[in-house]
Amino acid sequence: MPRELSLADIFQIGYYWETKILLTAIQLDLFSILKGASLTINQMAEIRGLNSRALELVMNALVAMRIVRKEEKVYANTVVAERYLVQSSPEYVGHLLTLHDAEWKNWGFLEQAVKTGESPVKHHVFETDPELGAQVLTVLDRIGRGSGPALAQRLKLNGAKRMLDIGGGAGTNAIAFCREYSELTATVFDLPETLKVTKKNVEEADLTDRIQLQPGNFHEDAFQGSYDVALMSDILHYQNGQTNAALVEKVYDCLKEEGRLLIKDRFLDPARTSPAWTTAFAVHILVNTEKGECFTIEESRQWMQQAGFQGIEELEPCAMVQGTK
Ligand SMILES: C[S@@+](CC[C@H](N)C(=O)[O-])C[C@H]1O[C@@H](n2cnc3c(N)ncnc32)[C@H](O)[C@@H]1O
Known part of the structure; x- marks a missing residue:
């Protein structure tokens, strides 16, 4: 028998924040700029023309989600991000996740549906x-x-x-x-x-x-x-x-x-x-x-x-x- 859910589990399901953080990182193609590299927030922000303060929050969340690593002040891809989330990788899966992001607005109509x-x-x-x-x-x-x-x-x-x-x-x-x-x-x-x-x-x-x-x-x-x-x-x-x-x-x-x-x-x-x-x-x-x-x-x-x-x-x-x- 699967165990009963705890309140923490319910919250984990209810908070879609991590999903949108990942999908946004893919839309901004953040993993590609970290391909084989370790970069600071300012370097990353400059490459993509992004706001460093906001980018840092997203990157830190991705570290906590174990999708990227952070040492001192530099960020790098984990092995799995390098393999599947870098656009030039032959095993890139980002397009599939981009589809989910494109459908994000439709999910807002679930209640109506x-x-x-x-x-x-x-x-x-x-x-x-x-x-x-x-x-x-x-x-x-x-x-x-x-x-x-x-x-x-x-x-x-x-x-x-x-x-x-x-x-x-x-x-x-x-x-x-x-x-x-x-x-x-x-x-x-x-x-x-x-x-x-x-x-x-x-x-x-x-x-x-x-x-x-x-x-x-x-x-x-x-x-x-x-x-x-x-x-x-x-x-x-x-x-x-x-x-x-x-x-x-x-x-x-x-x-x-x-x-x-x-x-x-x-x-x-x-x-x-x-x-x-x-x-x-x-x-x-x-x-x-x-x-x-x-x-x-x-x-x-x-x-x-x-x-x-x-x-x-x-x-x-x-x-x-x-x-x-
Ligand atoms: C999820 S994909 C499945 C592809 C493939 N059968 C497979 O299993 O990998 C759905 C496919 O159905 C095709 N498709 C959807 N509606 C169609 C239609 N009305 N007439 C012909 N093909 C259609 C799409 O272009 C797409 O290639």
Whole structure:
């Protein structure tokens, strides 16, 4: 049994100060100026044109948060900040956190959203700010590259020739799957702006002869061709259940007989109270999308059943489900 929360824990959750301090440091790109260097506040303030007194308060808080170090009067990055928060690092994740900062104002409407059930947001980041969307996808891609090969092996796609990756993003899964299965070719269907990132990745992976890109809006445009496997990975939560049911039906139509649909997402458990991250993500989706939601595996099973899929099974708890045409 997890221990009961103390009052200190409640305060820790309620004080979002540390979150905003970190996000602001990323926006100001403070960690990049400390790359391989130890600097005083005045040196840092001069480089970025900032107010030294205010900057010192932020830097001291970051020291207390163990994100930077301070010795005497000079500040330096910790190992983790140097690796993940310095823009020129190949493992930089700041863009993902920048997205959260961009959504900061939307969170101010949570109370209103709870009263009305409606969010002030009408479009998601991939539609409103494709440049930030592309940067976010680049970070997600880097993280996904770690798990992609193991996922490809687990799914046992031997014999499959054609795969459709709907909302395939940076092409992370299509690339991992094509590398694992030499007979497989893939089509990544995504918004035209997103496909610019995909194109670059597919070229870098030297898979342009096996991975095709199809620009389009999956609510409006037809999927061209017929496929042995279709993947819907992390795309369900931008829309409501009814729209997802229609999307699953559309995917059913473009699969060959015995074709497989794989849905990978952040699902909630039947009680909708775990996994903890996903319960908070569901609130994030409430304030940051017009009609998005987080769903249970059971709900996705119903969409598949309605479309005609059979042999529906949960491959990974709260993460992956598949059905066969
Ligand atoms: C969170 S990303 C997931 C990317 C990828 N499937 C993965 O698992 O790494 C969501 C993707 O859905 C795409 N997307 C969102 N709405 C779309 C739409 N209406 N039509 C086509 N693609 C869409 C976005 O451009 C983005 O690439």
